[in-house]
Amino acid sequence: MYNPSSTHADEFIDHAEVLETLAEAGRESRNRTRVREILNKAALCKGLSHREAAILLDCDDPELEAQLYALAGEIKHKFYGNRIVLFAPLYLSNYCINGCVYCPYHMKNKHIARKKLTQEEVRAEVIALQDMGHKRLAIEAGEDPRNNPIEYILECIDTIYSVHHKNGDIRRVNVNIAATTVENYRRLKEAGIGTYILFQETYNKKSYLELHPTGPKHDYDYHTEAMDRAMEGGIDDVGLGVLFGLEGYQYEFAGLLMHAEHLEAVHGVGPHTISVPRVKHADDIDPDVFDNSLSDELFKKIIACIRIAVPYTGMIISTRESEQVRGEVLELGISQISGASRTSVGGYTEAERPHDSEQFDVSDQRTLDEVVNWLMQNGHIPSFCTACYREGRTGDRFMSLCKSGQILNCCHPNALMTLTEYLIDYASPETRARGFAMIEEELQKIPHEKVRAIAAQHIADIKSSNRRDFRF
Numbered sequence: 001m002y003n004p005s006s007t008h009a010d011e012f013i014d015h016a017e018v019l020e021t022l023a024e025a026g027r028e029s030r031n032r033t034r035v036r037e038i039l040n041k042a043a044l045c046k047g048l049s050h051r052e053a054a055i056l057l058d059c060d061d062p063e064l065e066a067q068l069y070a071l072a073g074e075i076k077h078k079f080y081g082n083r084i085v086l087f088a089p090l091y092l093s094n095y096c097i098n099g100c101v102y103c104p105y106h107m108k109n110k111h112i113a114r115k116k117l118t119q120e121e122v123r124a125e126v127i128a129l130q131d132m133g134h135k136r137l138a139i140e141a142g143e144d145p146r147n148n149p150i151e152y153i154l155e156c157i158d159t160i161y162s163v164h165h166k167n168g169d170i171r172r173v174n175v176n177i178a179a180t181t182v183e184n185y186r187r188l189k190e191a192g193i194g195t196y197i198l199f200q201e202t203y204n205k206k207s208y209l210e211l212h213p214t215g216p217k218h219d220y221d222y223h224t225e226a227m228d229r230a231m232e233g234g235i236d237d238v239g240l241g242v243l244f245g246l247e248g249y250q251y252e253f254a255g256l257l258m259h260a261e262h263l264e265a266v267h268g269v270g271p272h273t274i275s276v277p278r279v280k281h282a283d284d285i286d287p288d289v290f291d292n293s294l295s296d297e298l299f300k301k302i303i304a305c306i307r308i309a310v311p312y313t314g315m316i317i318s319t320r321e322s323e324q325v326r327g328e329v330l331e332l333g334i335s336q337i338s339g340a341s342r343t344s345v346g347g348y349t350e351a352e353r354p355h356d357s358e359q360f361d362v363s364d365q366r367t368l369d370e371v372v373n374w375l376m377q378n379g380h381i382p383s384f385c386t387a388c389y390r391e392g393r394t395g396d397r398f399m400s401l402c403k404s405g406q407i408l409n410c411c412h413p414n415a416l417m418t419l420t421e422y423l424i425d426y427a428s429p430e431t432r433a434r435g436f437a438m439i440e441e442e443l444q445k446i447p448h449e450k451v452r453a454i455a456a457q458h459i460a461d462i463k464s465s466n467r468r469d470f471r472f
């Protein structure tokens, strides 16, 4: 029986409820009056239920679709302005005992090079990332209690935070590791992590069991209930996602929103982020084997529908996607992107992108400087801000600020100040010139006079090498 407040995966992602949602969407998506009502409700920016959002996703009336895209863009601007937060993944180890059929780390893959970074190598990778200008990382590892136990992950987090190379430092470490125990989540929280990210891969239990035939990840309930344990362990920012292409997209879309509703119902706070990875070619993996691949058009529509269904949730897109697709979805709801990613263990210290331990092919292969410059050319402010997390604005404290629109008073000036740091320390002359011009213009848009004056002063201080650790 469907029950969003239940702590049992089978009840908060109830299969029958998903099927009824899809059946209702099939019927109602042709009812223009109903679709208009849902769009009007969405325009209030308070979100939509999974049932309502599924109807929008199914609607293919061109006029209503155009309204949907316009609304997604408006909501994005209302809550996130024109800022885009930048981050990079850091692969620690690709040792893995799972059998995930879409992932090259699967245990039976004998020809992928298995690697695990030593602490010295972690340090070297972090220096390389700091030298590009990164301040925020997402650490990634396969699941292998012998090679990558929680103690190893915790040691790596300590090492990452301890490296201060030139003006660089990593100020927020998000963690994407396998589902674990409440006690281990507590230890991750104590280590100072930002968001705990775990992709569901698919919400369809039957497919999930087939796609994860062996290893601890085979346990659907343990995986699906991981975010509840993470929250019980004190982590209040969690990141959801599915790997699009494995299952039918309507099922995944409904499942994602039901998961978000469940977290809100039980913990009083929804997901901090939602990621939208699509399955890619990788060593030993042919994405064409999965017959649910999505066209770019559908992919964009899903992103727009997520944006209006959960307006306060950040949305992340990785370098799995091309420059073209990334550019388009920035207008529809994406608020964070990775830049200059290497998906191989030890990849940042290699001159050429190594392929032997890569997790998947990277489509967007530009440097961070190129990505920053491109964002600004398209009117987005690249932000290296990590202030919310460092000021304790996480979980429901972040959400209530976000819901009231107040976050704009902090994020906009913080984005401009961290962009100034980037421009001074790491940017090419062309990017720096474009950035300074943008900052001058954007400063004038800060409504609060006092905040504007403080931000302007701090930006002047950064330019004259007088750094103070200041953030709104």
Ligand code: SAM
Pocket: 102, 103, 104, 140, 141, 142, 143, 176, 177, 178, 179, 198, 199, 201, 217, 242, 243, 277, 278, 279, 280, 281, 282, 285, 320, 359, 360
């Ligand atoms: N071991 C952790 C776990 O089980 O969640 C971390 C996972 S992995 C480093 C990060 C994500 O990469 C996975 O959750 C999966 O969604 C994604 N991934 C795996 N194989 C992929 C592929 N061939 N193409 C695109 N993404 C892939």
